[in-house]
Amino acid sequence: MxxxxxxxxxxxxxxxxxxGDLVTVxxxxxxxxxxxxxxxxxxxxxxxSPYFKNIKDYEGFEAFxxxxxxxxxxxxxxxxxxxxxxxxxxxxxxxRTESGKSYPPVIVDRADAPCKEVVITGDDVNLFDLxxxxxxxxxxxxxxxxxxxxxxxxxxxxxxxxGMYRQMVFDEKTMVGPVxxxxxxxKMFHYKHVPRNEPMPFATVIGxxxxxxxxxxAPASIPEDEFCGMLMGEGVEMxxxxxxxxxxxxxxxxxxxxxILPGIELEEAPFGEYTGYRTSPREPRTVYRVRCIxxxxxxxxxxxxxxxxxxxxxxxxxxxxxxxxxxxxKSQGIPITGVYMWPESTHHLVVIGTAHVYTGIAQQIxxxxxxxxxxxxxxxxxxxDEETDIxxxxxxxxxxxxxxxxxxxxxxxxxxLGTPLNPFASPEERKKSKGSKVLFDCLFxxxxxxxxxxxxxxxxxxxxxxxxxxxxxxxxNYGFKD
Ligand SMILES: Cc1cc2nc3c(=O)[nH]c(=O)nc-3n(C[C@H](O)[C@H](O)[C@H](O)COP(=O)(O)O)c2cc1C
Numbered sequence: 346m347x348x349x350x351x352x353x354x355x356x357x358x359x360x361x362x363x364x365g366d367l368v369t370v371x372x373x374x375x376x377x378x379x380x381x382x383x384x385x386x387x388x389x390x391x392x393x394s395p396y397f398k399n400i401k402d403y404e405g406f407e408a409f410x411x412x413x414x415x416x417x418x419x420x421x422x423x424x425x426x427x428x429x430x431x432x433x434x435x436x437x438x439x440x441r442t443e444s445g446k447s448y449p450p451v452i453v454d455r456a457d458a459p460c461k462e463v464v465i466t467g468d469d470v471n472l473f474d475l476x477x478x479x480x481x482x483x484x485x486x487x488x489x490x491x492x493x494x495x496x497x498x499x500x501x502x503x504x505x506x507x508g509m510y511r512q513m514v515f516d517e518k519t520m521v522g523p524v525x526x527x528x529x530x531x532k533m534f535h536y537k538h539v540p541r542n543e544p545m546p547f548a549t550v551i552g553x554x555x556x557x558x559x560x561x562x563a564p565a566s567i568p569e570d571e572f573c574g575m576l577m578g579e580g581v582e583m584x585x586x587x588x589x590x591x592x593x594x595x596x597x598x599x600x601x602x603x604x605i606l607p608g609i610e611l612e613e614a615p616f617g618e619y620t621g622y623r624t625s626p627r628e629p630r631t632v633y634r635v636r637c638i639x640x641x642x643x644x645x646x647x648x649x650x651x652x653x654x655x656x657x658x659x660x661x662x663x664x665x666x667x668x669x670x671x672x673x674x675k676s677q678g679i680p681i682t683g684v685y686m687w688p689e690s691t692h693h694l695v696v697i698g699t700a701h702v703y704t705g706i707a708q709q710i711x712x713x714x715x716x717x718x719x720x721x722x723x724x725x726x727x728x729x730d731e732e733t734d735i736x737x738x739x740x741x742x743x744x745x746x747x748x749x750x751x752x753x754x755x756x757x758x759x760x761x762l763g764t765p766l767n768p769f770a771s772p773e774e775r776k777k778s779k780g781s782k783v784l785f786d787c788l789f790x791x792x793x794x795x796x797x798x799x800x801x802x803x804x805x806x807x808x809x810x811x812x813x814x815x816x817x818x819x820x821x822n823y824g825f826k827d
Contacts, residue, residue, distance in 0.1 A: 347578035348441065349424025353459070353596035354552045354645055357422060358396055358409060364427045366393045366417055373399045376487075381480040384410035384650040391415050391655060396645075403476035407645045412492055413555055413657040414649075419664065422555035423576070431736055432683070438668055441575050442565075448574025450583040450592065458584035458595035465638045466587065471517045472635060475599065480650055481617035485627050486513040488616065489520065489551070489601075492649035492657065494561035494569075496548040496591050497530050497605075500537050505592075506530050507561040507569035509658070512549060512633060513613050520549075520601075520633040521613040523625065525764065525778075527721055534605055534631065544604035546589035547633060552598025552647050557581065562658065563665035564719050588636045598644040603635040619662070620691050621653035622768040624775065660688040666722060667695060670714050679710060685735045686723070694725040696735045699788075707786035708756060715782050721762045724782040732801060733787070747799075748787040758782040 351357040361367040374380045374397050383395050388411055397408040413419055420429040423437055455461050465474075477487035490512035497506045506529040512520040524531045538545040550557070560573035570592075573581045583592040588602045610629030617623055649657050663686035671684040674697070682698035697710055707728035714726060729735065733744040749755065763770060763780015770780065789798050800806065804813065821827060 348576070350556055350577050351422065351424075351554055352582075353554050354409065354412075354598055354647065357412070357555050358394075358645070360421050361394055361418060362396075364417070364421055366415070366421065366427065367396055368393045369396045369398060371398050373401055375401045376403065376476050376478045377401075378479050378482060380408060380410065380478050380648060381650055384648055385481070385652055387411045388414050388650055388656045389653060394418065400476045405643055406476045407643060408476060408478070408648050409552075409645050410648045410650065411657065412647045412649070413558060414655055414660055416660070418555075419559075419660065422559065431685075435664070435668055435683075435685075438576075438664070439671070441578065442572065442668075443672065444575065446575065447571060448577065448580045450570045450574065451580040452592065453582045453584050453595045455584060458582075459641045460584065460593065460595055460597045460600050461587075461639050462642045463640050464587060466636065470635055470638055472514045472520065472601075472638075473517060475638070476646060477514050478648055480648070481623075481652065483623060484513075484616050485612075485614045486515070488513050490522070490549055491651070492558065492647040493549055493551045494553055494557060495530060496550060496593055497533055497545060498591060499533050500541075500543070500545075505568040505570050506533065507550075507557070507573075509561050510631075511616060513616070515611055515613075515632075518603075518635045519611070520635065521611045521630050522633070523613065523765075524605075524631045525721075527718075527762065527778075534607075538605070539607040542607050544606055544634075546586075546591055547603060547605050548586050548589065548591045548593050549601040549633070550593050550597045550599075551601070552641075552645055553594050554596060557594050557597075558657075559661055559665065562661040564669050564722075565665075566669070566718075586637075587639060597641075599638070599640040599646060601633075601635055602637040602639075603633055606632045606634055617650070617652045618766050619651045619656070619658045620693075620766055620768050624766045624768055654689045654691060659691050662722070663688045663690065663692040666692050666719050670695060670697075670717070670719055673717055673719075674710060674713060677713060679706070679713075681710070682731055683735050687738065690723075690725075693723050694727065695723055696727045696729060696741050698729055698731060698733065698735045701730045701788045701791060704791045707784060707788055711756065711758070711782075711784040715758055715761055720782075721764050721778065721780060724761075724763065724767070724780055725785070726782070727785045727787060729787045730789075744787040745785050748789060749785045753790075754786040756784040756786065758784070 417427040477489035494507040556576040560569040565572040584595040613630040667686040680700040
């Protein structure tokens, strides 16, 4: 039985509307910063998604901002009630992706693929015919791909990769953007295609269904088309590209096909980034040459606006990085109770709950996660025991401030891999993707006698059960609200 999910952007927009998480903007909006500024403000106030019906200069196109920038929208995308608590959303992701069931993609005919309703090839291809927004003030150009996925295939293993790698429009048939060398597409392009001087076919999918977006964002260890099937509980419907043997989700809004070119780079950036800063300088970056564009009639282009929290990249990357870390630690037999990253940390800080069954467990956890595929993306690990609720910011701040010894509890990991986007890193460190890391071990030492361990003074800990029950059952009688 498939899970409840939305097959395309349009069904998802309708579901957001029904839940009260959408605002339909009929008034004309300008692609040159106005649309971006609206989405930025929506992210900062955690507001409903704007659905733009009328874009200046682009009759026949619509746009949809901040598609997944809150936990409510994430819950809806997974077919759960909008107010599902975060631990239950995490449990749904883990249940689906750890089920061991495989759902390969289902190939559909071209005639049954809405993304082929309009096909543009050859000289007619012009990226400026699509409503690429100037997302932020200060951006180095118009970014077409802000909430999208790029499909690629490993030339040796034939493994499929979906990932999000931003793309700026350079000219009518060219886009440009960074492809970090340790990302899955980076490994395919920089270490296979470039040395062989072979172009790499790509397909940029704009306006995929929300679960495909979650899959593309996730640092999954299996091909994302199958990962997406696991989230859906059935195979995702895919159709062959017009000009390559890549396959794309049949119900997506816009597809851009072409080659990533080895041996040439063009200037890209600056751009507002997920850290909440503009960090990358304008520099030569990876070039995408476009051969073909296909789209649905009246396409709806999603638009993410990266900046200070909370945008969908921060929310979904925090969500999936934490949960993929949880799987990794469990696979090593570490008795962890949960892993969580607050989106507000822009996936830089992770909290790990564990049973403190032996001395050194916090360092073991830190070594595993810092050294994993996920390592470059974050640099602060906080390890707490079962007394702290990892989803509760107040409790985690309290644990760091009271249980982490300023000398014995803080462990530095120098000269690790980081990203070139870390705002705290020096320009030199950024150039080299150097990232130091820190562990906050918030576990009281195991060798302390039970009587040496401070008792936590909280409602739950220091009152007898009968007193707590009496207080809770009389709460509203005392005059308090529930
Ligand atoms: C909105 C968004 C934009 C991103 N842009 C880039 C990018 O321009 N370059 C890059 O290398 N990674 C970028 N990332 C991170 C990759 O998407 C991420 O590494 C990939 O999707 C999944 O990880 P994997 O390739 O390690 O499996 C971005 C992520 C998000 C959510």
